[in-house]
Amino acid sequence: MKSRFGPGALTVATWVIAILFVFPLLWMILTAFKQEADAYTDPPRLLFTPTLDQFAGVLERGFLPYLSNSAFVTVVSTLFVLLLGIPAAYALSLAPVKGTSNALGFFLSTKMLPIVAAIIPLYVISQNTRLLDNVWALIILYTSMNLPLAIWMMRSFFLEVPHEMIEAGRIDGATLPTLLRKIIMPVVAPGVAATALICVIFSWTEFFYSVNLTAARAGTVPVFLVGFITSEGLYWAQLSAAALLASLPVMIVGWIAQNHLVRGLSMGAVK
C-alpha cells in the first residue's frame, strides 16, 4: 500500500509508537539494573552505573523455590493437557462422534464461567483433602483451565490431516494408539507444540488460583511478586528485577511461538 507520508516517515512513526507503547516495560528492565537510590529520583535518572545487585537480592529473598514450583506445575499440567487433549481432539475432528458440536460447545462454555464462582468450594475441598498450598491442586486446576482451549486448538490442526492417510491406516487394521503415533502425530506435531506453548504461557501467568490456594510452600512466581506489596515499603529496583526474572521464561516462549499465538489464543478459529 502506498502512503501519503512516504514509507520512511510511516516506518519511523511505527517505531516511535511501538517504543512508546512498550516504554513501561523498557523502563522496568532499566530499573532492574539500578541501585534502589537511583530508582527513586525526580526527575528519573537515565544515566547510572548498572548493577546486578537486585537480581542477587531477588535470589536471596528465596525466589528459586517459587520458580521451581512454577516450572513443575506448568510442565506437569501441560503434559496432562496433552495426554487428555490429544485423544479428545482426535475424537472431535477425525472420528467425530454424535454430539461433537455439543461437546465442543460444552468445552467452550467452561471458559466463559467466571472462576470466582468456583474458588470457594475449591478452597474448601483443598482444605479438606490437604491439597491447600500443594502444587497438585494447581496442576489439576491448570489442566482443567487449559484443556478446553487446547482441544479447540488441536482440533483445528487435526482437521488438516489428509483423510486418506487415516482411512488407509484403518484399513490396515491400525489401532488408535498406532494411528496417532505413526500417522497423525507426525502431521500435527507443530500444532501440538504450539498448543503446549500456549498452555505453558497461561499456566505460568495464572494468578487467581495460585494466590488463593497456595502460600509459601507451593507458591508460584506470581505469589512471589505479591510478597512485594505486603513487604515493608516497596523496593522498586528489586521488584523490577523480580518482575523481569518471573516473566522472562514466558516472554521467551511467547517470542518463539508468536506465529502460533494467534491461532492458539483464538482457539483455532483463525489461521
Next chain:
Amino acid sequence: MATISAPARPEPAHAKKAAPKRGTDTPFKRRLPLLPALLFVVAVTQLPFVLTVFYSFQSWNLVRPGSRHFVGLQNYIDVFADSTFLGALLNTVVLTVVCVFFSLLLGLGLAILLDRKFLGRGVVRTLLITPFLILPAAGALLWKTTMFDPTYGLLHFVFGTDVDWLSEFPLAAVMAQVVWQWTPFMMLLILAGLQSQPKDVLEAASVDGAGRWRTFTAITLPHLSRFLQLATLLGAIYIVNSFDAIFLMTQGGPGTASTNLPFYIYQRAFQGFDIGQSSAMGVIVVILTMIVATFALRLMFRTFSVQGGAK
C-alpha cells in the same frame, strides 16, 4: 491464510467429513478417546459450581464455627440489598466494556501499522506483543510503581503534576493497565485478519480508483468484522474476570471505587470468611454470565465452523 467462514449451520455435516464407516466400532468405543477429557473437565469445573449453589443457601461464616445452617434465599436477598455488590457489578461492566473497546481500537491501529513491509517489522511486532507476555502481576505492579507513583512515576515526570492517579482515578488507572496488557492480543488477532484479506480484491479496488479510506471502509472493515467479533468475545471473557490488576494496584479502593465482582467475592470469602454470601454472589455472576454467554456462544458458533468442514 484461510479463515473459517461459517454460515450458521447446525448439526448435520459431520457425516461427510469423516465418513466413519467402521461397523466394528461400537458407539462407546468411538467415544472412548473423548471420555477422559470430558469427565475431567466436568469434575473439575462443574462440581465446584454445584457446591457453590449448595453453599449459597446456607449461612456459613468460617470465623463463627458451628454457625452453619440452611437459610434458603436469605443470602440472595442480602446480596441484592448490598450497595457494594451493585457498585461492583457496575464497575465490572464499565471495566469490561471500556477496556475491550479501547484495546480493540488501539489494537486495530497497531495492526494497520504492522500490516506492511518495513525495516524491522519483526522486531516491532515482537516488542508490541510483549506486554501480553509479561506476568499480569508484574505488569500491574509495574504500572502501580513506575507509572502512577505521584512522586517518582513517569506520569508525574511527563505531566509535571502530583496527581495520585491510583487514589484519584482508581478505576481509570486500572483500566489503563488492562488496556495496555490486552492491546497486543487484539492487535495479533486483527493482524491475522488483515493479512488474510484476498489480495486480488484489494488490487481490483485500487485499479477501480478507490481511495485508501474507501477501500478500508468498504472492503477491509467488513472482512475484519468476524475477527473483531472474535477479539471482543475472547477479550471480554478474560477481562470480566480481571482480578490481578485490582488486587495489586488498588485493592478495590479507595473505599470500593475500583472494586469489581471477582475482587468483591474474593474479599467477602477470604477476608470476611462469609462463605454463604460470597457463594450467592458467585451464583448470581454465573447466571448473568450465562445470559451474556448464550448470545456470545451463538455468535461463536457462527464464527467457528463447528462442523470442521470449512478450511
